Amino acid sequence: MRILPSLRRLVVSLSAIALGAALFAAPAASVEERVKELLGRMTLEEKVGQLVQYSSREDMTGPATASSIAPQMQSGGVGSMLNIVGAAETRKWQKLAVESSRLHIPLLFGLDVIHGYRTIFPIPLASAASWDLERIEKAERIAATEAAAAGINWTFAPMVDIARDPRWGRIAEGAGEDPYLGSAIARARVHGFQGDGSFATTETILACAKHFAAYGAAQAGRDYFTTDVTERVLREVYLPPFKAAVEAGVGTLMPAFNDLDGTPCSANPFLLDQVLRREWGFRGFLVSDWAAVEELRAHGNVTDLRDAAKKAFLAGMDVDMQSEAFGPYIAGLVRAGEIPPSRLDAAVGAILGAKFRLGLFDDPYRFSNEEREKTAMLHPESLEAARDLARRSMVLLKNNGVLPLRTADLTVALVGPLADAPLHQMGTWRGQGRKEDVVTVRTALEQIYPGRRLHYAYGCDVRGNDTQGIEKAKRAAVDSDVVVVAVGEDVYQTGESTSRTSLDLSGPQLALLKELNSAGKPIVLLLMTGRPLLLEAVEPLVDAILVAWHPGTMGGPAVADVLTGAYNPSGHLPLTWPRSVGQIPLFYAHKNSGRPAPLKQDDPYYSRYIDSLNTPSYPFGFGLSYTSFGYDRLRLSAPTIREGGAPLTVTARVTNIGKRAGEEVVQLYVRDRVGSVTRPVRELKGFKKIELAADESRDVEFSLTPADLAFWRADMTFGAEPGDFDVFVGGDSTAWLTMPFKLEASR
């Protein structure tokens, strides 16, 4: 029996020598040539192997250990793995795949590197609030560099789902509610992860835009639930960030768990084939979400696992993450003539193409470098970038003058369950972030307010009903000049599978705030959260509200920077902040209706509530600074633009009318007054983040082209319609500075 493994090794080595001369092994040949030649050498089973992806996690279905998976690796039956981390560990599995299989095809190693690998950046919703594309891109590059050193060559990010329902916990993972902002951020993230797509350095890895599509439209905000989205809304709201990601060269996409117009996305030919491949020309490959192919059975559009494999694969799914559906069934389906061999070759060709581009055939271990792994993590510059992005992500919602806090002669009560909570500070999907790497708000403020100038008290839990610590917190408040109270959500309340029906502060956190309020000291609310939480009951109790989100490894120093004014806050909301759950979904780009909101709230028979205003607590795009900005002198280069003609230049003067330098997110919105279908009351069409010294004014220019005015018309063609428009410029989506213009048909 012992002779068998050595015999096998001999055969594999001899074949390696033979294959050394093969075209697919020649780095000088083009990727297309190499793919074609390799496909020609592969058996049907080896091709199917490329479609199979396993996780290493033992608590999940599927093979868990190297020994249990070895036979499948040896026969070329596995194409990629997920959740294996570390240079040594990935090297071990790569060695198994490359050395024991006939054609020595390397594995891809995927992981959810969502907002950092070891250096954890603010959650994606937070970084979207920075509106800072350059820094977002840089953060993803750092995440890619760290992950790549640990053997990861593929991240299941960016998540580009538009979300307009904060009951949905995964709102934390995206860029908010707006397709324009979402598309810009999608491009930045793809470029951050993938660079120019050549993977010439090991600072870039393959990205994956997910979850395709309309996953954020889950009915009632319940994760994984069904959607009911018209094709127009799908194309105008949910698809643009995916299209932007594809245009930015994203290598892979992940279809969403949900169904769409009755067909689960994982087996949806309209989405995966018609839109993605035919209309957008996508040439990469698709990976299913976890067990999503198998879940088609529960959706109820397939009869069994074989049928699920067939429908998903024919629709355009390429890699089966953890369903064990493609592995067992695709070869048989091809043999039975139910799947054309050309479809299999297209899928396998795209997967192999990615492996060639990543350089894995030339050096399967280029991403598994233990030396680099030692030095790549938590680099001082990476930590500084994390701190910088975190402070730029924070949104100041209220300030009656208590902020910034002076650093001399001040005693601070730091209170609340999230003030010293390294795990929660990292937020959902923490990659390989470690608690011990995190600098908490408490640690950071202790540096600034040493000794007895900082009174820390835990207060109460985020959840539960234990109120015992509240009294001590109140004493800390009484003994201090100002109270900073860090409340919000813990990591178990945000991210996947954490839908909520109540968006009130959970547990005794509101009781804590009330008690602190009775101490009579100014209160700064530090809201650490993965989504908007309702503030109507909270706002009157506090003097300032700073949304710090889940700010990551360097969140503590970033919070300290903002609280003390070392950094002047510049974040603006990437979503509308509702007053109540009853208003949801609430977003600024809504339709006008035939009975738009009344001037007087109690006018009946208008589109309104009898118990609430229509308006949000804080509008999309909103964010305060320690200075203020004035807008005037809105000008247009012409009153009219013409289809196919020169763009319209929109200029507004922005002035820093406060006493200190600050950054402003200057936003441009457009309204199309009349369309062949009803149009949103406003749509974001441009933004610029600028810095102005005190008293400084600047003309900020935007360029609007007729293409920017395009939409899905009544006949479902895409284009602009001549007519009257309004342009608005300002610091949030309620911008009042406005001028009309016309679009004329081309002559």
Ligand code: NOJ
């Ligand atoms: C399920 C999630 O929906 C998806 O976003 C993630 O990439 C996969 N699991 C893999 O962890």
